[in-house]
Amino acid sequence: MLSRKILVTGADGFIGSHLAEKLVHLGYQVRVFVLYNSFNSWGWLDYVPENIKESIEVFSGDIRDPHGVKVAMEGCDAVMHLAALIAIPYSYHSPDTYVDTNIKGTLNVVQAAKELGLSKVVHTSTSEVYGTARFVPITEEHPLQGQSPYSASKIGADQIAISFHNSFQTPVSIIRPFNTYGPRQSARAVIPTIITQIQAGQREIKLGAIHPTRDFNYVEDTVKGFVSVLESDKSIGEVINIGSNFEVSIGQTAQFIADVMQVEIQIEEDTARLRPEKSEVERLWADNSKAKELLNWEPQYAGIEGFKAGLLQTVDWFANSNNRMLYKAGLYNI
Known part of the structure; x- marks a missing residue:
């Protein structure tokens, strides 16, 4: 093609x-x-x-x-x-x-x-x-x-x-x-939300629910x-x-990002960021066997180490002041 x-x-x-x-x-x-x-x-x-x-x-x-x-x-x-x-x-x-x-x-x-x-x-x-x-x-x-x-x-x-x-x-x-996740993602998403708050000097990070798990790619x-x-x-x-066939909680994700950025953080629950109870998706974990079988595709950034490697590249992109200035870290972006 x-x-x-x-x-x-x-x-x-x-x-x-x-x-x-x-x-x-x-x-x-x-x-x-x-x-x-x-x-x-x-x-x-x-x-x-x-x-x-x-x-x-x-x-x-x-x-x-x-x-x-x-x-x-x-x-x-x-x-x-x-x-x-x-x-x-x-x-x-x-x-x-x-x-x-x-x-x-x-x-x-x-x-x-x-x-x-x-x-x-x-x-x-x-x-x-x-x-x-x-x-x-x-x-x-x-x-x-x-x-x-x-x-x-x-x-x-x-x-x-x-x-x-x-x-x-x-x-x-x-x-x-x-x-x-990765460079250019909107601050409405959780990973850029955490990164931009830390880069703005905050150590008390405002998040919604931190117990749900996600399959980050x-x-x-x-x-x-x-x-x-x-x-x-x-x-x-x-x-x-x-998907990566790997699940991690939002709370663990925040800690991984803090580790990559070499800071200590505390998480504060912000009620404005909580979904209605029955609307929250509690758990996501992909079976990617069909993609492997039909497409010969598999993730290069899989597992904990792959996730941390992707987070490091994302943090590096946000560390560039020209990129960071495109975000309003002090505002909750719905």
């Missing part, structure tokens, strides 16, 4: 910008779909190396607009669909926008792919669709549980995507990443998973977990 053009929606975001950069490095022709705004901002793509900017074709639009989505996809051979609203707390505040963006936006992508005859649609799911684990490690057969408006909207989006494969043979693959591993799904015909019609 290297001679073909790939559209990446949500390329202005955290994972999307890393993915667009990787695809350029691999030699793909890359068109990126970024959210239109009057500042002419390309999100995180504004901060990638100049040679990457010169190699991408930028389309500004809104994933909720079916006409713009179809125009963006014209002339492309495949689409990697990452555009979505992802912040869980904000989904409590404005659930309607999540339905429009995540469900209707996905419908726009697969409908255009069907009409234009694209050779591949890689749709991005999330481990949040599983809710609190009923068994671990979590396989792709685990029940789906909408424990937040965000997760419910992503369940709906996943079902829209796979329905087009079942109904119209649209070549859809669903990638289901677990908790990705360094962004480099997640991006390699996306590329593997794109390039494998075996992924068509499949839902595939991309």
